[in-house]
Amino acid sequence: MNHITQQLLQIVSDLPDNFRGAFNIREDGQCAGRQSSDHVRIESKTDAPGLVIQVEPGTRGETVYIPACVTHGDVDDLVYNDFFIGENADVVVVAGCGVHTDDDSEARHNGIHRFFLGNGSHVVYREKHIGTGKGAGAKRIDPVTDIVLGEDAVLEMDTVQLSGVDSTTRKTTATLSARARLVVRERLLTDGDETARSEFEVTVTGDDAAVDLVSRSVAKGRSHQEFVSVIKGQARCTGHSECDAILADEGTVVALPGLEAAHPDAALIHEAAIGKIAGEQLLKLRTLGLTEEEAEARIIDGFLK
Amino acid sequence: MKQDILNIQHLCWQVPGGGEVIRDLDLSLQDGKLVVVTGPNGGGKSTLAKLIAGVETPASGRIFLNGADITDLDVTRRARLGIGFAFQQPVRFKGLTVRDLLELAAGGRLTEGELCALLGKVGLCANEYIDREMNASLSGGEAKRIEIATVLARGAQLSIFDEPEAGIDLWSFARLVETFEELRRTQRGTLLIISHQERILSIADEIIVIADGRVRASGPRAEILPTLLADEHAMRCPLEKGARR
Numbered sequence: 001m002n003h004i005t006q007q008l009l010q011i012v013s014d015l016p017d018n019f020r021g022a023f024n025i026r027e028d029g030q031c032a033g034r035q036s037s038d039h040v041r042i043e044s045k046t047d048a049p050g051l052v053i054q055v056e057p058g059t060r061g062e063t064v065y066i067p068a069c070v071t072h073g074d075v076d077d078l079v080y081n082d083f084f085i086g087e088n089a090d091v092v093v094v095a096g097c098g099v100h101t102d103d104d105s106e107a108r109h110n111g112i113h114r115f116f117l118g119n120g121s122h123v124v125y126r127e128k129h130i131g132t133g134k135g136a137g138a139k140r141i142d143p144v145t146d147i148v149l150g151e152d153a154v155l156e157m158d159t160v161q162l163s164g165v166d167s168t169t170r171k172t173t174a175t176l177s178a179r180a181r182l183v184v185r186e187r188l189l190t191d192g193d194e195t196a197r198s199e200f201e202v203t204v205t206g207d208d209a210a211v212d213l214v215s216r217s218v219a220k221g222r223s224h225q226e227f228v229s230v231i232k233g234q235a236r237c238t239g240h241s242e243c244d245a246i247l248a249d250e251g252t253v254v255a256l257p258g259l260e261a262a263h264p265d266a267a268l269i270h271e272a273a274i275g276k277i278a279g280e281q282l283l284k285l286r287t288l289g290l291t292e293e294e295a296e297a298r299i300i301d302g303f304l305k
Numbered sequence: 306m307k308q309d310i311l312n313i314q315h316l317c318w319q320v321p322g323g324g325e326v327i328r329d330l331d332l333s334l335q336d337g338k339l340v341v342v343t344g345p346n347g348g349g350k351s352t353l354a355k356l357i358a359g360v361e362t363p364a365s366g367r368i369f370l371n372g373a374d375i376t377d378l379d380v381t382r383r384a385r386l387g388i389g390f391a392f393q394q395p396v397r398f399k400g401l402t403v404r405d406l407l408e409l410a411a412g413g414r415l416t417e418g419e420l421c422a423l424l425g426k427v428g429l430c431a432n433e434y435i436d437r438e439m440n441a442s443l444s445g446g447e448a449k450r451i452e453i454a455t456v457l458a459r460g461a462q463l464s465i466f467d468e469p470e471a472g473i474d475l476w477s478f479a480r481l482v483e484t485f486e487e488l489r490r491t492q493r494g495t496l497l498i499i500s501h502q503e504r505i506l507s508i509a510d511e512i513i514v515i516a517d518g519r520v521r522a523s524g525p526r527a528e529i530l531p532t533l534l535a536d537e538h539a540m541r542c543p544l545e546k547g548a549r550r
Contacts, residue, residue: 280392283360283396285409286380287360287390288409298401301400304400
């Protein structure tokens, strides 16, 4: 792999040297390294670019790394990765993505991930995104995540967009069976003229399932963000979505939450708060000796932590 | 004789577009004392505290800290010169933990032991709180005690507490009073506490009574407190003619 991939991997993925577990590193649309483990098998798809990742039932304590990097302009990388998680497995999936361009042409990664979680399985899914490079070419990341949770399955999804991504559209859909649980934590920072749109559509079909979706974002510069979420409660279930956004400079945010309760015992809640950093928060940190700029940076860091 | 840590001359402040809240107020605080400012609601006590901390800007008058004129300095610079301020209403932060705030206040990393000691002074068990966010999940009393702990963590020359008793249960309040007494004994610096509580008044070195934006009385506790208690029994406000001597 080239040195830009190595740099991006350090930021978006904590893949250790001499890692013995399962991983696949994607560089500019090609495989730059792959390894399966005893319980996690990674193979190329035969009908499209991408991977099939099979986690054996009962696998516990393994981490699977599948980072993807685009290291120069004029690359439009499209990949389809399917994850089949066996019953009662408990694993961590790390899927960071970095896009880099030093010229005027666009660098784009479009990762379409499908998760099929067997009954009783548990997955922690981490995804960090960053854009780097001095080129004027747009750096784009457009992830799609489709999730199907079996009975009693749990997916914890933690996504972070660090900086430098000119444009991103994240689309996430999920279907929850009985007693399944989906927890999503999205953190997003945009600056300059960047744009970001997050769409979540979660359908709860099984009794006693639960979804908890929290998005925290900061829109700086002249950046623009849109947050669109729909939780559909079609059974006895709970659903919570929360969108908190801090506006800085001339940043703008649109939040369009939706709740659809199609069952009398569906309990769905949405919270949204958009605004500048509260004056008293800045004042409090200034009474601790921070300047206004330091206080603002610390509040934003904490908010996105 | 101890020198003045704080000297206020002819201080005035008014609500923007409204009436005067602080009127030509003069005040001196000696270093190393525990001073309690008391008086009726709306009399200007909290405003005075904010003016000293730099949270509000006076319309006129001067404020001196250790002889240096700090009137035109902003909140940050006053904090760096040694003024600590505990807000009456604690501020909430999404994403900042109790540990984050205390370490910001202390100006560096704190060990578990140091965090435990700080939170113990306000009646909280560190293990339950240090990694919690300073957000709406904390009760009013918990947040208030953490707010006070941030000022204790600073170890400031002049620590100002605006109604520290507000929202705190009896047991935590008793612990807090002990902490103030301990601070007076063991730490250098001055404590300025805005309070109505007799328990806090009873540990003061000096008491200042503020009403209608002015200092109505000030002096050693032994001199002021009996008068205040007599006024209380007589249901008499310090604003009334003859209420203060």
